[in-house]
Amino acid sequence: MIGIGMQGSGVLDASVRLPGAECVAACDLYDDRHMLANQIISGATGKTVATTRRYRDLLDNKEIDCVVVAVPDHWHKQIIVDACNAGKDVYCEKPMTHQVEEGFEIIEAARKNNRIVQVGSQRRSSITFAKAKELIEQGTIGEVNSVEAVLGRNSPCGSWVYVPPVDLSPENLDWETWLGDAPRRPFDPLRFARWRAFKDYGEGLSGDLFVHALTGIHYVMGVHAPPQRAQSAGGLFYWKDGREFPDVMSTLYDYPNLCVAVLMTQCTRREGVTRFLGTRGIIEIRDGGQMTVTRQDGQDDAPCYYDTSYPKKSRDAYEKSWHEKNDPKPGAAKPIEGETYIFPANYSELVDHLWDFFESVKTRQPSVEDAVFGNNTSIACHMANYSHFHNSAAVWDASRRRITA
Ligand SMILES: NC(=O)c1ccc[n+]([C@@H]2O[C@H](COP(=O)([O-])OP(=O)(O)OC[C@H]3O[C@@H](n4cnc5c(N)ncnc54)[C@H](O)[C@@H]3O)[C@@H](O)[C@H]2O)c1
Known part of the structure; x- marks a missing residue:
């Protein structure tokens, strides 16, 4: 286990309770x-297990098959x-990357x-999102x-x-290493x-929360590439505490035949919901797991209002x-x-996601959320920020593997 902070502590607890998984060493700079x-x-x-500040100690340990990484x-x-090069499989927290170019390095190392x-990003293993995918593929809500996706x-x-x-102090935290490649x-x-x-x-917001929404959407909609274009709106309106990102951010994404809107705010509490809008209805997934399917027949439910332009006789007819x-026949x-x-009750998509990882490690079957999948959702997050900070649309240039205006 590398990184035992807010997320790592929960991931570690869930992992060590899984049959067949054993934690043999833990690493943190603190x-x-x-x-x-x-x-x-x-x-x-x-x-109890051996602990260290140096993650390379875990990579050098031949007893270790895989590392679970929950660092910033x-x-x-x-x-x-480094873990791939040392022959270890890796579960790494979302978003996969901090910068666009890192994703391709990770894919190559794997x-x-x-x-x-x-x-x-545990939504990829959620039984609810899997059911939504199945229903959409069966045509339940049409095209x-x-x-x-909204969240507040x-x-x-x-x-x-x-x-x-x-x-916390410089005595019990290796602050210089924590900074990594960032400025001293x-x-x-x-x-x-x-x-x-x-x-x-x-x-x-994009790397912290958009990524979960985008993971569910890419999975259900079978998206295997970054979005073609993103346009963000929003700003830093309320939490003026020195932070460097907007606290209200809405981004519209274009994919082939698909428009995705991710709307998030840190200024109003609002339930997280993902809505798949089809020609024959809506599938709505609420954070916490409830999903509803509402069907539509795609037909007029009243005479079309265009008839107000007809003279009375034609309109009546x-x-x-x-x-x-069109009116229902009596009794029918x-x-x-x-x-x-x-x-x-007690279902955890995180537990399922970790289970999927350890199964992949054992069976050598590809991961459900591999580096290519993680790269696509990460790029979508970077595009949202690019659009915000460049004050322009963000276009994914697949041939040059970069975001442009
Ligand atoms: N999947 C989810 O729902 C979810 C939820 C929260 C956070 N996360 C992700 O989990 C990761 C960690 O977030 P967090 O909130 O737990 O952060 P955190 O700051 O609480 O914990 C990170 C820990 O990593 C340690 N660390 C940093 N660099 C290290 C290094 N080089 N070697 C060893 N240890 C190092 C820190 O000392 C710290 O203890 C992030 O990528 C975050 O986006 C995911």
């Missing part, structure tokens, strides 16, 4: 998290590439070393050419105003805790004939069917 790792591992298994985004690429790389938070914690651990700075506990809000380490043809009306699906 010594208190060595203690945390062993509290988690011993709580689940009664054992600016460290993902280096650790994934290919060259024949390693499993799985990105930790889907528009998807929208409205609290300090939901807006990354995390309080650094009280005893004096020890800063706020940056350590709130790294998402700073360009040197994170990507703001048209309306009479419309009702004769049927409701249009819809369905609701819910997660079973």
